[in-house]
Amino acid sequence: MDFQKFCSSTSFSRRNFLRSAGIASAAMSVPAFAQQAAQPTPAGQAAAAGGYGRRGGDMGEFRPLPPDTVIISSNENPLGPAGSALAAMMPAAKKGGRYDKEYMPATIQTISEQFGLPYGPGKTPFVRLYPGSGGPLDMALMSNISPDKPLVCGDPTYEQGPRAAATMKTKAIMVPLDKTTWKYDVKAMLAAHPSPGAYYIVNPNNPTGTITPREDILWLIQNKPAGSVVIVDEAYFHFSNQESVIDQVAAGKDVIVLRTFSKIYGMAGVRAGFAFGRPDLLAKFETVTASDRQLGSISLIAAAMAHASLTDKDLVPLRRKINRDTLDDTLSFLEKHNYKYIPGSQANMFMVDVNRPGREVQAAMLQEKVAIGRVWPALPTYVRVTVGTPVEMKAFQTAFLKVMNGPSQPTAAHLEMLNHIPHEIYRA
Incomplete structure (x- = not known):
């Protein structure tokens, strides 16, 4: 792959555009670039800067999550717009x-x-x-x-x-x-x-x-x-x-x-x-x-x-591969630790069975500064997780093991904060 072309046409992150200008000419592999683009928890930084968290169902009142929160709840693409x-x-x-x-x-x-x-x-x-x-x-x-x-x-x-x-x-x-x-x-x-x-x-x-x-x-x-x-x-x-x-x-x-x-x-x-x-x-x-x-x-x-x-012919196949590689790595982690998930995802999300009310785990994860997706009534013990950057997914893995191996007792404050986790319901 011509990585110079990749940098110029498909891979700049909106959150790292200025910073990336200094590294765009470096000859790196795609996975290495994905790691570079992920330093560290940019979604959380953007969230804090913009008051990203919001009251559920209310477009008026915004409350920021902690600035170093990893946000993998909205099915966003962490790479941002393509260079093209x-x-x-x-x-x-x-x-x-x-x-x-x-x-x-x-x-x-x-x-x-x-x-x-x-x-x-x-x-x-x-x-x-x-x-x-x-x-x-x-x-x-x-x-x-x-x-x-x-x-x-x-x-x-x-x-x-x-x-x-x-x-x-x-x-x-x-x-x-x-x-x-x-x-x-x-x-x-x-x-x-x-x-x-x-x-x-x-x-x-x-x-x-x-x-x-x-x-x-x-x-x-x-x-x-x-x-x-x-x-x-x-x-x-x-x-x-x-x-x-x-x-x-x-x-x-x-x-x-x-x-x-x-x-x-x-x-x-x-x-x-x-x-x-x-x-x-x-x-x-x-x-x-x-x-x-x-x-x-x-x-x-x-x-x-x-x-x-x-008209950027390289954008979709390259980003599909980045997403797939990160998703497969995360699903392998779940399999290694014997966690059940819904198989067959062909998107930038997956659902994992936490064997307890999903909202409790969602709130407990938020205590570990990882914001994951919401719970659906048809699957009350499942939580949805967006595929973020490799760095963000490693943070998810660490927090998930801690939450699942310990008592799930989120505080009332973190349960209330679930109303402010960003989501894609009002999506573009």
């Missing part, structure tokens, strides 16, 4: 005094060309670019469900689906994942209701990281009742080896696919995401009332960075 994206940022910023007539169209054209979607004069695009994928996900869900058209989800799954159902005053029908493969049970989902408004599939799934095979999703698309829509959230897709279902959008099926730049592209704070769908399905987004959806145009800078990331 950072290089595109300054030229775009110089044009920031004018409304963007350059970067957003170029980004939409690029992604349309990559997936064979209609684009050009006289053609209505099959994709829209947004400031993150959280807003368009809400609109995709809310524009297709109603009190008499419920939402069918997996269980456990990303909570934005059930929350959208609650907003629309309809049921979220929770269908358990297959307990052998931990994939979505699409046949059970189809049987759950005769005429739902939408089926919601996160692939790879959050929180389990597991994959639902493309052929299963195609089966659901082909067999679903007329008028319902299959919504596929591919936020973590790039970490997997799965084939996307965006081709079903090009084929004109009742499918909406969401993508984000927050995960493998490392742009959670930059805010960029796509919604793919037939023009009539995307037009329905506008039927969602303003109070129920996140609105706003993507910034010129975010569009420029997104475009640069899409």
Whole structure:
């Protein structure tokens, strides 16, 4: 591998950009660079600087966690934006005094060309670019469900689906994942209701990281009742080896696919995401009332960075390998110490069984200054852990052994602090 090229195109961390400038020309292996980029607990430092912890479900009150806390709770990418994206940022910023007539169209054209979607004069695009994928996900869900058209989800799954159902005053029908493969049970989902408004599939799934095979999703698309829509959230897709279902959008099926730049592209704070769908399905987004959806145009800078990331051919495979190597190392640690975890993760997260209420372990880990992910009602003794840097995962291993081998008696203060652990529920 040409490491100079790697440094210039894919590997700069947003948290270490200035510091990394002095080491970018060093000839190191990818794993060595990942170690270098991880010095020490940058997520915790960023959290403290920005008041990162927040009250659960409240976007108003922020409370910082201790400055040296390792934060592996939000499914963020610790590498930050790619060097190619950072290089595109300054030229775009110089044009920031004018409304963007350059970067957003170029980004939409690029992604349309990559997936064979209609684009050009006289053609209505099959994709829209947004400031993150959280807003368009809400609109995709809310524009297709109603009190008499419920939402069918997996269980456990990303909570934005059930929350959208609650907003629309309809049921979220929770269908358990297959307990052998931990994939979505699409046949059970189809049987759950005769005429739902939408089926919601996160692939790879959050929180389990597991994959639902493309052929299963195609089966659901082909067999679903007329008028319902299959919504596929591919936020973590790039970490997997799965084939996307965006081709079903090009084929004109009742499918909406969401993508984000927050995960493998490392742009959670930059805010960029796509919604793919037939023009009539995307037009329905506008039927969602303003109070129920996140609105706003993507910034010129975010569009420029997104475009640069899409055209950086080395970015995805290199970052997929870094994530996979770190994940495999952590899972080997769990196996060595006889801890059970949900197998088959193809994302930047995993779930481990702690054989006690998960919130107790989450709070006890916070006492050791390691913030891990939340607990899902369907799996109350499991905790979710984000894959951080190798240094952060070693800190996780040390803290986890201490917590699991000792009495789990977190203080009331640390139990209350669980409300301030950052998470991706309001994700870009």
